[in-house]
Amino acid sequence: MIRRTQLSWRRLLTKCGPLFLARNSQLNIRIHRVKSLAVAVRDYVLRSISQETGGLNVEAAKQFVDRLPDVLKRCDENIYGLPFAAEAYAFVHLVDRYRRFWDVLEALLRVGALPVRETALDVLDVGTGPAPALYAVNDFFEEMRTFATGTADCQRLHTVPPRLRSIEDSKAMIHLVHNLSEFTGRPGPFRPDRTKFEGFDPPAARVAKRERLIEELIDVWDYSEPEARFQVQIDQADWQGIDRYHFCIFSNFLTRVDDVLQRESELTHVFRALKPGGLVVVVGGSGSDYPRIYESIEGIAKKSNARRLGGVPNTIRCDYHNVEAEQIKQLYCSIFNAVEQLTPLDDVKKTLPRNRDLWDPSTPLRGPREFSIRAYRGPNRPPGTRFTRQVTC
Ligand SMILES: C[S@@+](CC[C@H](N)C(=O)[O-])C[C@H]1O[C@@H](n2cnc3c(N)ncnc32)[C@H](O)[C@@H]1O
Numbered sequence: 457m458i459r460r461t462q463l464s465w466r467r468l469l470t471k472c473g474p475l476f477l478a479r480n481s482q483l484n485i486r487i488h489r490v491k492s493l494a495v496a497v498r499d500y501v502l503r504s505i506s507q508e509t510g511g512l513n514v515e516a517a518k519q520f521v522d523r524l525p526d527v528l529k530r531c532d533e534n535i536y537g538l539p540f541a542a543e544a545y546a547f548v549h550l551v552d553r554y555r556r557f558w559d560v561l562e563a564l565l566r567v568g569a570l571p572v573r574e575t576a577l578d579v580l581d582v583g584t585g586p587a588p589a590l591y592a593v594n595d596f597f598e599e600m601r602t603f604a605t606g607t608a609d610c611q612r613l614h615t616v617p618p619r620l621r622s623i624e625d626s627k628a629m630i631h632l633v634h635n636l637s638e639f640t641g642r643p644g645p646f647r648p649d650r651t652k653f654e655g656f657d658p659p660a661a662r663v664a665k666r667e668r669l670i671e672e673l674i675d676v677w678d679y680s681e682p683e684a685r686f687q688v689q690i691d692q693a694d695w696q697g698i699d700r701y702h703f704c705i706f707s708n709f710l711t712r713v714d715d716v717l718q719r720e721s722e723l724t725h726v727f728r729a730l731k732p733g734g735l736v737v738v739v740g741g742s743g744s745d746y747p748r749i750y751e752s753i754e755g756i757a758k759k760s761n762a763r764r765l766g767g768v769p770n771t772i773r774c775d776y777h778n779v780e781a782e783q784i785k786q787l788y789c790s791i792f793n794a795v796e797q798l799t800p801l802d803d804v805k806k807t808l809p810r811n812r813d814l815w816d817p818s819t820p821l822r823g824p825r826e827f828s829i830r831a832y833r834g835p836n837r838p839p840g841t842r843f844t845r846q847v848t849c
Pocket of ligand 1: 532536585588589652
């Protein structure tokens with residue numbers, strides 16, 4: 457019998473997770489992180505709507521504010537090619553969704569299910585947008601490394617930084633994330649792995665890579681074809697790892713029932729692309745279409761042998777009465793003040809009567825009462841293993 461020599465990740469997280477969360481709250485870590493992101497977004501937006509010589513560009517500022525109703529009311533439509541839509545989306549949503557994803561990571565940690573490995577964690581975010589989820593993952597793990605360094609018995613949580621992988625279609629979003637990552641000295645993401653989620657098919661990518669390796673062995677190394685095929689089978693590491701992930705994220709991407717139904721094949725591929733024990737996390741709103749969206753996702757997860765994670769709440773409350781919310785409010789006020797000194801904003805205010813908190817300094821920040829999460833764990837199978845259906849006579 458094999459004797460365990462160290463704690464499993466789950467047990468280690470159960471032991472060290474509460475210490476990490478207590479340290480974060482004692483040192484106001486989240487508040488600092490939210491504040492520095494809000495300041496970065498403010499500076500980035502101001503820079504985007506400024507002239508090269510300094511000072512705001514009236515035309516650019518007008519286009520930017522004209523986009524605000526779009527990113528508030530039509531954010532699940534294909535609006536991101538419109539001028540300043542990416543900047544407007546980041547301005548309105550990035551910081552709030554960033555802190556929501558911290559909530560998700562904390563919830564996973566509390567149940568000992570946060571994906572952690574000694575080697576780099578492969579994290580894929582589908583429909584990355586301005587990267588609220590990937591930025592939260594990066595910062596959360598950065599804090600965990602700092603914590604682990606100084607905490608006896610938790611040093612194993614000092615893991616290699618995660619690899620942030622992205623699927624994002626909008627050129628403007630890709631450009632924004634590249635610049636914002638550079639601007640804030642982050643390790644990325646700098647470019648997506650692919651642009652369209654449609655056609656996401658890791659098994660096909662692995663077959664293609666395997667075939668390329670076979671050709672290379674034949675062309676460059678003079679292998680016969682049977683020898684090359686045999687060699688590639690032995691050297692599985694070169695192609696089996698392609699498009700396999702420990703953590704796949706859909707944050708505000710699957711927002712319509714049709715999106716899920718039309719992308720069933722790609723979603724199935726995501727569940728099957730999980731490394732052993734990997735997680736898929738879906739985050740979105742609650743109410744309206746969401747129960748049906750989650751029902752469809754649940755069906756796809758089941759067919760792929762992924763199980764719903766126990767202990768993670770279905771919904772998390774959003775808090776608009778804390779210091780983090782004040783940081784977001786300050787971000788809104790600073791941009792509106794700057795633009796209003798240049799051009800009247802009465803028209804845009806009229807189009808946003810229900811978003812008074814965005815432009816009226818005396819209205820506190822508001823938003824949805826809660827957001828929803830579903831988390832699924834993939835099976836603990838080695839890469840390449842296929843499940844065969846049990847045949848019963
Ligand atoms: C509503 S935003 C969500 C952004 C971010 N994940 C968040 O939580 O705020 C959806 C993003 O998905 C991208 N997108 C939409 N359809 C896509 C597709 N078929 N393939 C890749 N990206 C897509 C859009 O460009 C947009 O940036």
